[in-house]
Amino acid sequence: xxxxxxxxxxxxxxxxxxxxVDDGRAFGRAAEALFCIKKVKALAVRGDGAIPLADKAKCKxxxxxxxxx
Numbered sequence: 001x002x003x004x005x006x007x008x009x010x011x012x013x014x015x016x017x018x019x020x021v022d023d024g025r026a027f028g029r030a031a032e033a034l035f036c037i038k039k040v041k042a043l044a045v046r047g048d049g050a051i052p053l054a055d056k057a058k059c060k061x062x063x064x065x066x067x068x069x
């Protein structure tokens with residue numbers, strides 16, 4: 001199982017707040033604002049199957065771009 005959650009800073013619309021992932025990583029840049037607007041405090045996923053991709057090349061391009069930001 002993997003989880004992502006926001007903290008009190010995101011709930012109070014603090015600009016530099018982040019989303020925290022259970023492996024110790026964090027990311028921000030307005031993603032936490034989306035969680036707050038949608039009133040989502042956490043996400044949890046479970047599974048062991050592969051996720052099929054419709055366009056693997058496009059997914060790789062997006063991931064590469066996100067890594068450069």
